[in-house]
Amino acid sequence: MDESELRAFTALARELRFTRAAKSLNVSQPTLSRLVQRLERQLGAKLVVRAPQGVVLTDAGERFLPHAERALASIDSGVVEVSELSGEPRGEVKIGALPTIVAYVLPPVVAGFHKTYPAVKLIVLEGGTGGLEAKVARGELDLALVQYPPKSEELSALLLWREEHRLALPPHHRLAGSKKPIALQSLIDEPFVVIPGTIGMRKMEEVCAAVGKRPSVALETDNLESVRRMIEAGLGVSLVPELMARDKRWRVEPIPISGGVVFRQVCVVHRGAGYLTAATRALRNAITAHAKTLKF
Known part of the structure; x- marks a missing residue:
């Protein structure tokens, strides 16, 4: 059996659908x-069976999966060690980050990194903390910039910075001229423009729940530019990092929000x-150095 067979089986065991597994490996179904x-023939056992919901692992598949994962982890670790012998960062690094970080932190980091290490190809993926952590744990991403502390105890984490949230308002809003920080309690009846699952919205939900209410959401979006434009069009307010x-x-x-509670x-x-190649380590160092220049 070879590495491609093991990667095909572990991807299918992870995704449980041929379409998604093939896409994750960039191969055809x-x-x-x-x-x-081919792997099943070599093992003399059926590893997966098709079902209405997708794919189900057989008993043999369940038993073989951890062995396949350990074998691939060993191969990946060996590749990393060999790549370290050259000492010169090269190859590909996949990094994930929260949308605001992709938009406002990574551009200067990536530009400077590319100039220093032109032999390294960077791939950047946006997402939420949970999804990005899972991709790092599965080896689909090399690094991720997420909320601290990480939910997964398997991951190594380095704290970079702490930042407060602020209240973004439409022009001519009743609070727009305020010279003092705003209390969250004064926003209970405001319509919100939100990206679901953000820290600011979760905090607002807590404040509203304390008085038996729920926040009024005028619009949900997953796009930062949409948030800004919708607020400026007068649709609602938002708590932004x-x-x-x-x-x-x-x-x-x-x-600012009073009390620094968000x-x-x-x-x-x-x-x-x-698991850190020379290129991945160099990128992590570049991110860490840039984070020290951010003043909050």
Whole structure:
């Protein structure tokens, strides 16, 4: 059996659908199917069966999966050690980050890194903390910039910074001229423009729940630029991280929240020192150095 067969089987065991597993490996479904079938013939046992919901592992598949994962982890670790012999960062690094970090932190880091290490190809993926952590744990991402502390105890984490949230307001809003920080309690009846699952919205839900209410959501989106434009069009307000609040394009400068009760901590996570190639380590160092220049 070879590495491609093991990767085909573990991807199928993870995704439980041929389409998604093939896409994650960047191969066709027939190729994926042939690789798994070849592995089954070598083992003399059926590893997966098709079901209405997708794919189900057989008893043999369940038993073989941890062995396949350990074998691939050993191969990956060996590749890392060999790549370290050259000492010169090269190859590919996949990094994930929260949308605000992709928009407001990574551009100067990536530009400077590319100039220093032109032989390294960077791939950047946006997402939420939970999804990004899972991708790092599965080896689909090398690094991720997520909320601290990480939920997965398997990941190594380095705290980078702590930032408060601010209130973004439409022009002509009743609070737009405020010279003082705003209390969350005064926002209970405001319509919100939100990206679901953010720290600011979770805190607002707590404040509203204390008086038996729920926040009024005028719009949900997964796009930062949409948030800013919808607020400026007068659709509602939003609690945004200071990184986003510093954007000079706001027509009304976002206002601090009293008491500093809404904040997030950001960290960089990876699977462990043994999985860091020279390129991945160099990128982590570049991110860490840039984070020290951010003033909150």
